Amino acid sequence: MTALRLCGVAILAVICASVIRPIASGILPSARVATGIVLAISLLGLAGPAVEYVTALSGAVGFEKYASPILKGCGIAALSHGCATLCRDSGEGGIAEYVELAGRLEILLLCLPLMEEVLSVARELIEG
Numbered sequence: 001m002t003a004l005r006l007c008g009v010a011i012l013a014v015i016c017a018s019v020i021r022p023i024a025s026g027i028l029p030s031a032r033v034a035t036g037i038v039l040a041i042s043l044l045g046l047a048g049p050a051v052e053y054v055t056a057l058s059g060a061v062g063f064e065k066y067a068s069p070i071l072k073g074c075g076i077a078a079l080s081h082g083c084a085t086l087c088r089d090s091g092e093g094g095i096a097e098y099v100e101l102a103g104r105l106e107i108l109l110l111c112l113p114l115m116e117e118v119l120s121v122a123r124e125l126i127e128g
């Protein structure tokens with residue numbers, strides 16, 4: 001039901017933007033940013049149960065130490081994508097590219113300890 005409400009808010013924002021555009025197009029970027037912030041805050045409520053489920057599932061199967069980097073990576077990806085979208089909507093495509101690059105690099109740095117562990121296990125398997 002939350003997705004239906006979010007779609008309703010988005011459709012109302014589009015209708016408002018269509019009405020405002022001919023009258024005062026200068027405030028449209030601010031209205032887009034405000035709508036994006038409202039939708040992003042609403043989405044945080046959806047993320048809570050998903051995080052709890054992944055944490056419980058990883059604890060049940062013995063992979064607790066992997067759940068945190070995975071959840072952090074998903075959060076970084078969502079945050080950088082949302083920020084980049086806001087930048088693009090405001091006409092700053094160059095800044096959006098740097099935000100996305102920073103998000104990718106942050107996820108890469110987050111994965112390095114996991115990659116080290118995977119390579120260590122592979123080495124142990126090869127050496128027998």
